[in-house]
Amino acid sequence: MSSTEEYLEESKTYPGHKVRRPGSQVSRWFAPWKRGLGTWGFVLNRVAGLGLVLYLFLHLAVLSLLTRGQEGWDAFITLAKSPLFLLLDVVLLAGILGHGLNGLRVALIGTGLLVRWHRPLFIAVAVIAVLGLVAGALLFFSA
Amino acid sequence: MSWQITYKIKRYHPDQGSRVDTFQVEIEPERTVLDGIELIWAKQDRTLVFRHACHHASCGSCGLVVNGVEVLPCIKLIQDATTDGGTLEVEPLRNFPVVADLVVDMAPFFERMQLIGMPIVGPTGPLPGQEPDEYTAFENCIECGLCLSACPVVATDSKYLGPAALAAAERVIEVSEGRLSDEVLAAVDNEHGLWRCHAAFECSEVCPSNVDPAGRIMALRRRMTFERLRRLVGAKG
Amino acid sequence: MRSEYERRGGWSWITQVISGLLLIVLVGLHMIAQHFIVEGGLRTYQDVLAYVSDPVIFTLEILFLVVVTYHALLGVRSVLFDLGLSEAQERRVTQILVVIGLLTIGYGVWLSLYLIGQA
Numbered sequence: 447m448s449s450t451e452e453y454l455e456e457s458k459t460y461p462g463h464k465v466r467r468p469g470s471q472v473s474r475w476f477a478p479w480k481r482g483l484g485t486w487g488f489v490l491n492r493v494a495g496l497g498l499v500l501y502l503f504l505h506l507a508v509l510s511l512l513t514r515g516q517e518g519w520d521a522f523i524t525l526a527k528s529p530l531f532l533l534l535d536v537v538l539l540a541g542i543l544g545h546g547l548n549g550l551r552v553a554l555i556g557t558g559l560l561v562r563w564h565r566p567l568f569i570a571v572a573v574i575a576v577l578g579l580v581a582g583a584l585l586f587f588s589a
Numbered sequence: 590m591s592w593q594i595t596y597k598i599k600r601y602h603p604d605q606g607s608r609v610d611t612f613q614v615e616i617e618p619e620r621t622v623l624d625g626i627e628l629i630w631a632k633q634d635r636t637l638v639f640r641h642a643c644h645h646a647s648c649g650s651c652g653l654v655v656n657g658v659e660v661l662p663c664i665k666l667i668q669d670a671t672t673d674g675g676t677l678e679v680e681p682l683r684n685f686p687v688v689a690d691l692v693v694d695m696a697p698f699f700e701r702m703q704l705i706g707m708p709i710v711g712p713t714g715p716l717p718g719q720e721p722d723e724y725t726a727f728e729n730c731i732e733c734g735l736c737l738s739a740c741p742v743v744a745t746d747s748k749y750l751g752p753a754a755l756a757a758a759e760r761v762i763e764v765s766e767g768r769l770s771d772e773v774l775a776a777v778d779n780e781h782g783l784w785r786c787h788a789a790f791e792c793s794e795v796c797p798s799n800v801d802p803a804g805r806i807m808a809l810r811r812r813m814t815f816e817r818l819r820r821l822v823g824a825k826g
Numbered sequence: 827m828r829s830e831y832e833r834r835g836g837w838s839w840i841t842q843v844i845s846g847l848l849l850i851v852l853v854g855l856h857m858i859a860q861h862f863i864v865e866g867g868l869r870t871y872q873d874v875l876a877y878v879s880d881p882v883i884f885t886l887e888i889l890f891l892v893v894v895t896y897h898a899l900l901g902v903r904s905v906l907f908d909l910g911l912s913e914a915q916e917r918r919v920t921q922i923l924v925v926i927g928l929l930t931i932g933y934g935v936w937l938s939l940y941l942i943g944q945a
């Protein structure tokens with residue numbers, strides 16, 4: 447990535463110095479390659495979090511079908527039980543498990559309780575999330 | 590036995606823009622990445638701009654990104670830095686303005702450090718009640734800036750105070766029994782201060798001097814969190 | 827050197843952690859209530875009406891809505907603040923997100939009350 451074009455703006459906090467323009471490197475946080483487990487935790491947490499925000503609003507929008515009464519809802523239920531939507535449910539569960547468990551980890555680290563344990567904690571989060579996901583997927587598709 | 594090493598060096602000149610130059614170097618794998626760069630400068634290209642001084646990881650001036658990871662090239666052995674036994678991709682530190690080639694402008698970082706007011710040289714030792722194992726003196730910081738280059742938050746938020754300065758603040762609090770000046774406190778206990786950190790731990794990962802900035806930031810956060818909660822309870826009780 | 831900062835920002839992190847912990851409980855309840863307490867899940871329109879009309883469920887769902895909206899939008903705010911916005915842009919972002927949050931919660935409450943009215 448080119449280095450200097452980003453530093454076009456005069457710094458307000460540090461007069462006389464150039465800083466990156468705000469928002470000029472929007473995606474630079476997404477760079478877990480060659481990085482440690484901590485960065486993977488951060489990046490996965492953020493991606494899952496943004497996904498869950500999207501889901502939240504989609505979910506609320508879909509619920510507006512309820513105002514159309516019986517027919518609207520029945521149509522939705524048929525759709526919701528199609529394999530594609532069940533697959534989306536699995537993705538949702540992955541997001542919830544990943545974000546929730548990793549959030550717990552961040553809370554434990556951030557309050558200074560288990561700072562030195564952040565790596566094993568990440569592995570524990572990953573293992574529990576995968577197990578939960580498999581269990582959930584089996585449950586969804588067998589129901 | 591010397592190895593054939595390919596250095597791919599990121600070049601930049603304000604008038605010429607940026608490019609990558611490739612150099613072949615015959616060198617023993619037990620020598621350092623910096624040795625190779627100096628050889629290139631001495632034998633192949635006198636215009637190559639890079640910074641170095643002490644050659645033993647105490648001045649903190651030579652920091653670079655080598656094969657995607659922040660290192661001090663003065664102590665990084667070539668055999669440890671190459672993953673394929675032959676190529677070294679060398680870039681300037683990230684998240685700093687580049688002056689030329691491998692040299693970046695460290696001023697924004699130094700000004701943040703100055704704001705915190707941590708004396709760089711001072712008597713050190715474990716604090717009362719601290720096990721020698723837990724003791725990571727902030728005075729170890731050589732102000733190399735590797736932590737800022739590795740930090741994903743510094744990468745997008747140019748207002749973030751950054752790992753080294755926050756670690757320094759925690760150390761100041763420790764040695765002064767909880768006191769920070771109002772001005773420093775304002776910069777530290779701030780949305781672009783200690784609360785901005787996302788605990789990616791890259792700073793601690795790359796720090797060549799065992800400062801553990803991420804651990805220090807979490808200690809600072811714990812301190813400030815419990816202080817706030819105490820004040821809340823105090824105000825209500 | 828003069829600092830432009832004021833002391834703030836701690837509560838957003840602390841409340842994000844607290845709301846996150848609450849959500850772990852509330853998401854669990856939300857799923858369990860919908861899929862297991864009601865026999866066979868919420869399949870029919872009548873099921874849904876009966877579900878929201880239960881005062882305990884209603885309270886839980888509204889609590890869930892409030893906490894999840896807060897947590898979600900605070901998270902979005904944090905992502906945006908990471909981009910190094912100007913002070914004015916930061917204030918704007920906060921204002922807009924507060925409005926979105928209030929509208930979201932208002933919509934959820936309205937929808938629940940509407941459905942209770944239908945029951």
Ligand code: SF4
Pocket residue numbers: 649729730731732733734735736737752753756792795796797798799800801802
């Ligand atoms: S904290 Fe470590 S990585 Fe950061 S400037 Fe100091 S010595 Fe370098």
